[in-house]
Amino acid sequence: MPKYDVIIVGAGITGLASAYHIKRENPDLSVCLVEKEKTYAQGNTGRSAAGFRDTFTSEINHMLSSSSIEFYKHVQNELGFELGMDSCGYLFLLDGKNAVSSSIEKIMKRAKGRMLSENDIEKIGINLKPDRNVASIMNLPDIEGAFLGENCGIIEPDLICSFYDSELRKMEVEMKYGTEVKKINLTPVTKLDYPGEPFLWQEKTIGNLETNSGEISADAYVICTDVWTTDLLSPIGIDSHIRPKKRQIFQASGKEISSMVGKRVDGSEGTCPFMILPSNGIYLRPEPKSKSFWISTADELGRPYSYENDPQPEKEFYEMGMLPVAQEYLPQLKNSKVTSSWAGHYAYNTIDKTHYIFRAINTIVATGTSGSGIMKGDSAGRIVSSLLNGKETTTTYTGGKINVEDLGIKHRKVEIEELVI
Ligand SMILES: Cc1cc2nc3c(=O)[nH]c(=O)nc-3n(C[C@H](O)[C@H](O)[C@H](O)COP(=O)(O)OP(=O)(O)OC[C@H]3O[C@@H](n4cnc5c(N)ncnc54)[C@H](O)[C@@H]3O)c2cc1C
Structure with a gap:
């Protein structure tokens, strides 16, 4: 039976970043990464909306994301490994209530960004006041302001995974x-x-x-299997503490969308911001290559916590749910066509919506990414490595200190995250 010092299970962003930091910090350890699919990023990492933001209400999520974002910028700008990173911004379109909410206040305190006036918002091509009749039936508020998160944007997760994979091969991780x-x-x-x-x-x-190609063993294991963690750990009596929730993305294309996607907030050529509508968490992620929008929502009530083996996007959910809302604010969608769609799951920490990274006997479990695992992936990998090395604190890429137990179960110390998208 092949034997290693450490086996990591799962080649999504969490497993790859964990393997990278473990091997970087312990070059003498024999490390093996095991993945059921033929390559990396075939789980939820490859199905995500691939946005990054440092706009979180909780301090810990701000630290995890802002330092990972800086690391990814370093990889792209200094190491020259293209990650498809585009700091196009996140535009939170706000109704009167949200514009003065404590969540926005908390975000503004930490994240780099600015408020936009109604005039600025209209210039982007956004309609501030939905049709009165539609608005009253569908509970659509007027837009009364917007917060533009500037250290936010879009990225290509398969490229980040490719970076980690190539580094792991150089470091002779199996x-x-x-x-x-x-x-x-x-x-x-x-x-x-x-x-x-x-x-x-x-x-x-x-x-x-036990694997499909025989047994393997190690002194320590790291389980980074996202929504599949429960299936893997429940039989041996370890609780993953997460619930799966299906999430769907619809790609909308059209001439008017194409021109909107190709303009920055100031009207110059570039990429428009990732937009979050003031109704039901519906968001539009610009996709510059195809000049389309990826439209999705983190819907809560009415959507079961359940796992589907092969999750499929539901056309009716888009046509009867998201589209009627979105086109009231973005009339450009009225003549759009759905050119692609897919679905995946969030591995939800239903309590505080923040990663769980904890030790149980000789294994470390990293899950509960709650819809923002890519933008926090590098920091999560560093925490896993610290936990494995028996360290009490982790130093993030930007030098911040995180007490590793804060993300665990027994001595957990994190605020409830108010902004899950
Ligand atoms: C629709 C949608 C939109 C999202 N949008 C964003 C976003 O904009 N920004 C963001 O940061 N995050 C987003 N997320 C969340 C993000 O995708 C996840 O948080 C992140 O990908 C989790 O990474 P992971 O490595 O933990 O899990 P995964 O990428 O799912 O990796 C787990 C891996 O484990 C493997 N595996 C499972 N079981 C086994 C087994 N028994 N043996 C071997 N291998 C196994 C799987 O094949 C998989 O490759 C979104 C998610 C969805 C579904």
């Missing part, structure tokens, strides 16, 4: 793609070699992983 962990086996710390071990009274540890 990459086992197409290898699915079917079962985690517990073993007694002190073996008696008696049939039926481990017994209730024996101290236990994870002994090996």
Whole structure:
């Protein structure tokens, strides 16, 4: 049975960043990364809206995201590895109530950005006042202001994953793609070699992983399997603390959309901001290559917490739910066509909407990314590595200090995040 010092399961952004920082900090360890798909970023990392922002209400999420964003900028600008990063901004379109809400106040305190006037918003091509009849039926508020987050934008997650993958290969991490962990086996710390071990009274540890290509084992394991974590850990009695929630994206294309996507807030040529409407968390993510919008929402009530094996986008949900709202604010959508669509899941921490990174026997679990795992991926990887190395604090890329236990279960200390998109 192949034996390593550390096995990481999952080659999404969390697993790759974790493997990278573990190996970077411990070059002598033998590290193996196991992924069931044929390559990286085939889970939720590859299905995301691929936006990044430092506009969070909680201090911890601001730290995790702003430092990861800086690291990705460093990779793209200084190391010359293209990540498709475009700091086009996040435009939070606000109704009267939200414009003066405590959430916006908290964001403005930490994140780099500015308020836009109604005039500035209209110049982008946004309609401030939906049709009165439609507005009253569909509860659509007028837009009375907007906050433009400036350290925010879009990125290509498969390129970030490609960066980590290529670095891991250089560092001689063994990459086992197409290898699915079917079962985690517990073993007694002190073996008696008696049939039926481990017994209730024996101290236990994870002994090996059963995969589709045989058993592998390590001294320590890191589980970065997002919504699949529950299936993997529940059988051995470790709680993942997350719930899966389906999320869908619809790509809308058209002539008027194309011209809107190609302009920055100031009207110059570039990419328009990622826009969040003041109704039901509906957002429009610009896609500069195809000059289209990816439209989605983090809907809550009415959407079950459940996992679908092959999640499919629901046409009716878009046509009867998102589109009628979005086109009231962006009339450009009235003549648009859906040119692509897909769906994935959020691995939700339903309590405080922030990562869980904790140790359970000889394994570290990193999950609960709650819809923002890419923009916080690098920092999450650093925390995993610190936890593995027995350190109490992690230093982020920008030098911030995070107490690793703060993101754990027993001594968790994070504020509730108010802004899940
Ligand atoms: C529609 C949508 C929009 C989103 N928008 C954004 C956004 O704009 N910005 C942002 O930052 N985040 C966004 N997210 C969230 C983001 O995609 C996730 O937080 C992030 O991708 C989680 O990364 P991960 O590595 O933890 O999980 P994943 O990328 O899902 O990786 C887990 C990996 O584990 C592998 N795996 C699972 N089980 C096993 C097993 N038994 N054996 C071997 N391998 C296994 C899977 O194949 C997968 O590759 C969005 C998500 C969705 C669904």
